[in-house]
Amino acid sequence: MNVSLYVSNNLLFDEQLKNVVNTKYQSRYDVVESYRDFNSFKEYRKLYKEEVSNIRFYMKNETLLNSWEIIPIDEMITTSKWYKKAISDKGLVRWVYMEDETNKPHKYLSLVRTINFLDLDTSGVLIINVNTDTLNLILSQESQPIMIVDDLDYIISTNQPEFKGKKLSDIVNSKSLRESKTGMFEGDVKGEPTQIFVEAISVENSLNDIRIVSFISDESIVGNANKVRDTGFLVVGVSMCFALVLIYYISKLLSNRLIILSEQIKQVGNRNFNIRIPIDGKDEIGHLSKQLEFMVNNTKNLLNEVYETNRQKTLLERKQNEIKFKMMASQINPHFLFNALESIRMKAYAKGEKEISQVVKMLGKLMRNSIEVGTGKVTLENELKIVQAYLQIQKFRYGNRLTYELKVDPSFIHVPIPPLIIQPIVENAVIHGLENSRKGGHVCVETHAVAEGLLVHIIDNGVGMNEKKQEAISMMLNEQSHHNEERIGLKNVHQRLLLTFGEKSGLTIDSKVNTGTKVTIFIPIKEGWKDA
Structure with missing residues (x-):
């Protein structure tokens, strides 16, 4: 009913309604066009369909047409009781139980009020039907x-x-x-x-x-009072008996479960994390036992994770140290050797042997970087400097038989990687791929950015290998046993990549006989590494 009052108050100041009902139309077409543009009644019925079933307005205007919403007043309407009362009420609201002429013979509780257009000295009567179905639905929920x-x-x-x-x-x-x-x-x-x-x-x-x-x-x-009294006595008696039995069994059950839980807590306190907490239920004790079991499992998993992390860290350090020790062991008095190489380089440069001088310089740089390698990480840029030094030395050795190129995205040169993971693969490409080829060959190191990291490809056009040899190398890379090797090989690089970056990393090899070999390294890149 308040919704109907609200709608009537809004229509009281509706300028479009005022213009529609007070216009003197020249033709039926003008009336139809005006009605088509007027949607206030439809919008209110749609918005408040649960509260309002119909809205109609009665107006004294001979040029209007009856649209079941806007209805011109005739003599039968002017003589009706509800119309006379609406005029005498002077704009106040009256609730009338009346028939809706647009939906005969049904009657509705309706809001009836006069709307006065004071500036035009005209008036009309607004009727809003309250939705009877909603009223019936509300009352149907009552039992009486x-x-x-x-x-x-x-x-x-x-x-x-x-x-x-x-x-x-x-x-x-x-x-x-x-x-x-x-x-x-x-x-x-x-x-x-x-x-x-x-x-x-x-x-x-x-x-x-x-x-x-x-x-x-x-x-x-x-009757209800007597039934309530008799039922009350019966319920009280049964409840008392049931309560006594229930209290006994519940107290016994709780005490037994608490004893079991206490024993389990003692075992956990003694660092026994392999126990199972066999206490079910949705009460506090059951919830506590589940939380205890959850805590035990988390603790056990945490210990396993710590153990595995320490094991992998130790293994990685051992691998890195092996590299350092092997390379240091291959050197005899490195400072003396560096000084000697520098003297040879200066002597060659003084005599005009610039190529020999450059090669000696690259050899010294390669050896110094190899000896100074630690267990930490180096940038991709530093690793590629070692690769370039090695390839220049080999270029001096093989002459025109060997060509190479480095295609590296400059935005990734500061990505941290383990030391000596690209140079050993380049060395394999030169020694095993090109050394046995009379015509020589070409080595290319290139990088490609992917969604989760960086791909490094080492590509040669050497002798390649057949599928059987590829399978043997793949099995060797994934063997868990460790043998003391005299040189830094593919297996060492592969295992260090797995220990550093996880299972997604490592080496993949693609090779064909007399076509060449491509070795791919995947390096995951964390946020902030690029352009560091």
Whole structure:
């Protein structure tokens, strides 16, 4: 009902409604076009479909057409009671239980009020039907007979189908009810003494009230009270017996479960993490046991993770140290050797042997970098400097038989990698791929960025290898056993990559006989490494 009042207040100031109903139209086409542009009634019905079933406006304008929403006033309407009352109410709201001429013969509780267009000295009557289905749905949720009654005692809505369409006096025989509109009364309904409850439903700015009436027979009240009393005694007696038995078994169950839980906690305290907590249930003890089991499993997993991390860290350090020790062991008095190489280089440079001088310089740089390698990481740029020094030395050795190129994305040169993972593969490409080829060959080191990291390809066009040899190398790379090798080989590089970057890294080899070999390294890149 408040929604209907709200809608009527909005329409009171609706300029489009004012223009539509007050225009003097020249043709039916103009009327139809004006109606087509006017959608206020449809929008309100759509927005408040649960509260409002229909809206219509009656206006004295001979040029209007009856659209079931805007209805021109005729003589029958002007003589109707609801219209006369609406005019006499001067814009105030009245609630009327009336027939809707657009949906005969059904009656609806309707808001009726006059809308005055003061600047045009005209007026019309607005009628908004309250949705009876919604009223019936609300009342149907009540278990006792209940109904909504207007000020003329007509039953508007009820949860009793046999009461529909009647007046309250046809159902309830009560002198006191006829004398007073609201309160609690005694009367007869279908010949049975009944208590009647009447309460007014007041809507703001309304001239009349709607009442809600409910009643309950005296027999129902007394009968229910007796049933409640007898049922109460029975329930109390059964509950007492059941409670005593239940208390005994629950106390015994709780004590046994607490003893088991206490024993399990002692075993956990003694560092026994392989126990199982066999206490089920959704109560606090069951929840506590599950949390204890969860804690035990987490602790065990954490210990395993710590052990595995330490094992891999130790293995990685051992591998790195092996590299350092092997390379240092292959040197005899390295500082003396560096000084000697520098003297040879300067001597060669002084005599104009610039190529020999450059090769000696590259050899010294390669040996110094090899000796200074530690267990930490180097940048991709430093690793490629070693590779370039090695290839320049080999270029001096093989002459025109060997060519090489480095295709590296400059934005990735600062990516940290383990030392000596590219140079050993380049060395394999030169020694095993090109040394046995009379025509020589070409070595290329290139990088490609992918979604999760960086791919480094070492490609040669040497003698290659067959599938059987590739399978043998793959099996060797994945063997868990470790043999003391005299040189830094593919297996050493492969295992260090796995220890450093995980299972996603490592070496992959693709080779064909007399075509060449491509070795690929995958390096995961963390956020912030690129362009560091």
